[in-house]
Amino acid sequence: MLSRVAESIYWMSRYMERAENVARFIAVNLNLNLDMPGAGEQQWLPLVITTGDHEAFAKQYKTATKQNVIRFLTFDRENPNSIMSCVRSARENARAVRESISSEMWEHINRFYLMLRESGAESAAFEESYDFFDQIRFSGQQFMGITDATMTHGEGWHFCRLARLIERADKTSRILDVKYFILLPSPADVGTPFDDIQWSALLRSASALEMYRQRHGRLEPASVVQFLVLDREFPRAVLYCLTKANESLHAISGSAIGGFVNKPEQQLGQLRAELAYTSSQQIIERGLHEFVDDLQKRLNSVGEGISDTFFAMRTIDVAIQRQSPVTQSQFQLAT
Amino acid sequence: MFDAERKPRAHYRALYDRFWQLRTDELERRQMAAERSMRRLGITFSVYGDQEGSERIIPFDICPRIIPEAEWKFLERGLKQRIIALNKFIDDIYHKQSIVRDGVIPEFVVRSCATLRQQCMGLDPPMGIWCHITGVDLVRDREGQFFVLEDNLRCPSGVSYVLQNRQLIKQTFPQIFEQAHVLPVDDYCSRLLDALQAQMQHRVRQPHVVLLTPGSFNSAYFEHSYLAQQMGIPLVEGRDLVVHDSYVYMRTTRGFERVDVIYRRIDDDFLDPQAFRADSMLGVPGLMQAYREGHVALANAPGAGIADDKVVYAYVPEIIRYYLDEEPILPNVETFVCWDETQRNHVLANLDKMVVKPANESGGYGMLIGPRSTKEEQATFAELIKAKPRNYIAQPTLNLSRVPVLTENGMEGRHVDLRPFVIYGKEIYVLPGGLTRVALRKGSLVVNSSQGGGSKDTWVMSDRPAPAPVPASVTAVS
Numbered sequence: 051m052l053s054r055v056a057e058s059i060y061w062m063s064r065y066m067e068r069a070e071n072v073a074r075f076i077a078v079n080l081n082l083n084l085d086m087p088g089a090g091e092q093q094w095l096p097l098v099i100t101t102g103d104h105e106a107f108a109k110q111y112k113t114a115t116k117q118n119v120i121r122f123l124t125f126d127r128e129n130p131n132s133i134m135s136c137v138r139s140a141r142e143n144a145r146a147v148r149e150s151i152s153s154e155m156w157e158h159i160n161r162f163y164l165m166l167r168e169s170g171a172e173s174a175a176f177e178e179s180y181d182f183f184d185q186i187r188f189s190g191q192q193f194m195g196i197t198d199a200t201m202t203h204g205e206g207w208h209f210c211r212l213a214r215l216i217e218r219a220d221k222t223s224r225i226l227d228v229k230y231f232i233l234l235p236s237p238a239d240v241g242t243p244f245d246d247i248q249w250s251a252l253l254r255s256a257s258a259l260e261m262y263r264q265r266h267g268r269l270e271p272a273s274v275v276q277f278l279v280l281d282r283e284f285p286r287a288v289l290y291c292l293t294k295a296n297e298s299l300h301a302i303s304g305s306a307i308g309g310f311v312n313k314p315e316q317q318l319g320q321l322r323a324e325l326a327y328t329s330s331q332q333i334i335e336r337g338l339h340e341f342v343d344d345l346q347k348r349l350n351s352v353g354e355g356i357s358d359t360f361f362a363m364r365t366i367d368v369a370i371q372r373q374s375p376v377t378q379s380q381f382q383l384a385t
Numbered sequence: 386m387f388d389a390e391r392k393p394r395a396h397y398r399a400l401y402d403r404f405w406q407l408r409t410d411e412l413e414r415r416q417m418a419a420e421r422s423m424r425r426l427g428i429t430f431s432v433y434g435d436q437e438g439s440e441r442i443i444p445f446d447i448c449p450r451i452i453p454e455a456e457w458k459f460l461e462r463g464l465k466q467r468i469i470a471l472n473k474f475i476d477d478i479y480h481k482q483s484i485v486r487d488g489v490i491p492e493f494v495v496r497s498c499a500t501l502r503q504q505c506m507g508l509d510p511p512m513g514i515w516c517h518i519t520g521v522d523l524v525r526d527r528e529g530q531f532f533v534l535e536d537n538l539r540c541p542s543g544v545s546y547v548l549q550n551r552q553l554i555k556q557t558f559p560q561i562f563e564q565a566h567v568l569p570v571d572d573y574c575s576r577l578l579d580a581l582q583a584q585m586q587h588r589v590r591q592p593h594v595v596l597l598t599p600g601s602f603n604s605a606y607f608e609h610s611y612l613a614q615q616m617g618i619p620l621v622e623g624r625d626l627v628v629h630d631s632y633v634y635m636r637t638t639r640g641f642e643r644v645d646v647i648y649r650r651i652d653d654d655f656l657d658p659q660a661f662r663a664d665s666m667l668g669v670p671g672l673m674q675a676y677r678e679g680h681v682a683l684a685n686a687p688g689a690g691i692a693d694d695k696v697v698y699a700y701v702p703e704i705i706r707y708y709l710d711e712e713p714i715l716p717n718v719e720t721f722v723c724w725d726e727t728q729r730n731h732v733l734a735n736l737d738k739m740v741v742k743p744a745n746e747s748g749g750y751g752m753l754i755g756p757r758s759t760k761e762e763q764a765t766f767a768e769l770i771k772a773k774p775r776n777y778i779a780q781p782t783l784n785l786s787r788v789p790v791l792t793e794n795g796m797e798g799r800h801v802d803l804r805p806f807v808i809y810g811k812e813i814y815v816l817p818g819g820l821t822r823v824a825l826r827k828g829s830l831v832v833n834s835s836q837g838g839g840s841k842d843t844w845v846m847s848d849r850p851a852p853a854p855v856p857a858s859v860t861a862v863s
Contacts, residue, residue, distance in 0.1 A: 052625050053636045145427070146601050149614035153426075160427045205638065302638065360638045363624070 051205045055150050057361040058143040059206050062151075063197075063213035065140035066159070069133045070190025071221035072123050073183045075101065078228055078255035080179055082248065083116075094119040100227045103131055117176070124175050125166075133186060137163050152200035155193070162189045187257075208298040212356070215298070219291035220349050223342045225256050226278055230339045249274055256286050275338065276330035288345065292322040302360070314355035321348050397451055403561050404448065409795050416447045416791055419553045428549050430604050443546060444839030446790045447557050450801065450821045454568070457845045460523070460531060460805065461815045463715030466705060468519055468807050471536060471692045473708040475515040478691055479505050489707050490700050494724070497775050498694040499745045500539075502653055504660050504673060505688035511584045512811075516692070517684035518577070518648075519807040520544070520820075524718070527784040532718045534802065536698060539690040540650045543820040543840075544806045545608035548573060548615075550820075550842040568817035568845040573806070574615035577648075580810025581616075584682035585645040592645035592682075595621045595635065599651050599667045609650050623651070628671030633681045646682045647672075653687045695744040695778045696722050719781055723774040732779040733770065736763040739779040741770070754830065756782055785830060790823055790841070800824045802832050803843065818843035 075097055082093060095114035098107045103122075106129055111118040126132045130139075141163045148156050165171065165185075174182045194214070201207045229252050249269045253259040258277065261284055266273040281287035296318050300307045303315065310316040333341045404412070420442060423429075429440035452460075477484055478495060485492045495501065520541025522534040551570050555562050578594065585592035598609040600622050613620035625635050626644065634641035649656060655665040660673035675681045691697065699720040705713045721728040721739075732739060741753040753766045770777045787798035805819030821843045822832035832838040 051638050052619055052621060053638055054622065054625050055619070056638045142601075145606075145610075147620075148427075148610040149618075149620045153614070157426060161425055164424070363636065365627075 053361050055147045056209050058147045059209045060213040062140045062143035063210040064217045065136040066193050067214045067217040069136035072133050073186040074255045081251035100224045154196050154200045208301045212295050212298040215291040215295035219288045223345050227342045272330045289325045312359045317352045415557050419557050446841040449842040449844045450788050451844045454847045465813045470705040470708045474704045500690035502688035510686040511682050515686040515689040520804045523803045525786045533715050538692050542605040545611040547820050554842040566847040576814050578616045580808045581646050583810045589645050594646040595619045597647050597649040623667045623669050626669045628675050631675045631678045633675050648684050721779045723770050723777040741779045744776050817845040
């Protein structure tokens, strides 16, 4: 597969997942708003902080009102991580590789984009928020379903899945982080109804509440961390995402799981193994926010490793040096 | 569609009856559904210099144009004859130039072609084919006679709209279509792929074919990606390719892979900065050398555009007689070349009745349409012609035929042209139908999509239904 095509598929997939997760972020707060009428406006700023875009936000908006935050995260074209920007970027990437993805995938992204651009979209986001953000989540999930059902599960699909899962691992960790910022864990609140409401809002925005209940029953911080970070079967849990991402990475290179032949395989393998042998208690003792921060940094460097290994434009001379005369029609990259 | 007495011509009869049963608002509803579907599918072309709304659909008219099969057979013969002669002409120009030495075309006409490529002198493309894909522009006059307007041997576009229009019309009028015995167009991409692969089959058993695009900002990008997708070949940009030891490779996630055939949709000028324009970022350095050594095939061959020069066009009937010793089946539009003094004087005296075209522009740019022009415009063109007579040709304005188009005021006649597509591989294939472009503005003669033209599906209608395919054996579903 062309490096450029692989790169576009990768980013198409990450942006689609990101758009869906921004909608999930907003849903956490919309849920909390309903359940905690007193919480008011100050609860919207943490959302911008956890997405990591608070500086860009501060440049454009004076106060973190609900209106401003939703606009910034949903429609703001200046914000490269707004839902609109993500879907537009996903569409641009999809358009660049239309011949390599299924036409259903392209058509879905294109429709999604046109839906967001409709004149009524902005008022719908405020007046029918729940439906609106639900619809965005649905669109993201439909895209995944369409991808899995219509695209050959070969290299392109593995890049697609790899991208989606790395993005999702990052975003699940950020959703967890919202809790940290909304209410700096004051021991007095632990176990109160408010605590319960916050955790369930959080789990709901990760589409995880019912699955959590089946697994752990009572809402307890350690169990929530266990479920969202360390669960091996829940598809939005960080460990699950990393395990499957690792599989795709190895499927792309053709190397055996458990070893590594390139930088990202080494990085992701290490990270996955560490998590697999960690307990939720250890994470909490170390500090949830610190854990999440470190995880995000390491996921970023996995991303950089992927880009460097598969997408970078190397010169052909390096690759061919060892192979003369020219008999094969394919050369391995010198790594 | 209508004869002089405003009765539908025989081959339109059935369609006409069915269309007239539908009310205008019903037609409009179907028209809108078709356009919505185009937007959803992203069947668009890009408009340069426009950010947000930079993609537009080409307006699609739902009333198909019909050409009876017998008439089509005639066109097909004429097109094949023309392509064979033009291919021989290009090959001759880059070798012996016997047509010049025999005095059929003046030497200076050939030498002064902007599309002549010195870099291609002496080149022998695989199978001797220079023009693999041609999109010939035809018009017909009020009497129904077809004329060739342009040959388009460089990178003719529009075939994706032919294929998509057919899909849309099938969705829009399934019942009418079913009974109409329309010759299919759906095998175009298979035939194109076969023709492309054939170029290198003498060297590689499974030639690796790619489509080279300037990128997603190009106005025809939809077509590039559509054709690559339908053929199942990689769509590459210049930066995806490298030349090493005169072989072409593409950069993949697993290293470099050989490329054998390139269906290029980049103009000659931008193909290879080492051979052509040095400032081009779109092409592949060293590509021409690889081509020259026969390690890669290019379609269309660089240099084939020599036959797109409109002064050369004026000589095509002579070209056909010279190489084939046959009379041309399809006539040119009567053409005056301005380098010739007598013809120039005739043109200058009749500017208000003529269409003046620069020899080397495409897309309908830089033209003078005499009857629609002001005195000032005519004076400007007179100066242009006198300053560079070689650069202009002139043609009398034709009484172009019109076909019915759905407009705000119901069905109205609009001017059209027709661009059939010809593939030259092991054999010559003419796609039945082609792209009918419509001048959507009332009275307008300009059909180019860059200037607000639309398109409609073109049906080559057979009198007989196609034989139904008989399956070899059928297993009943239990």
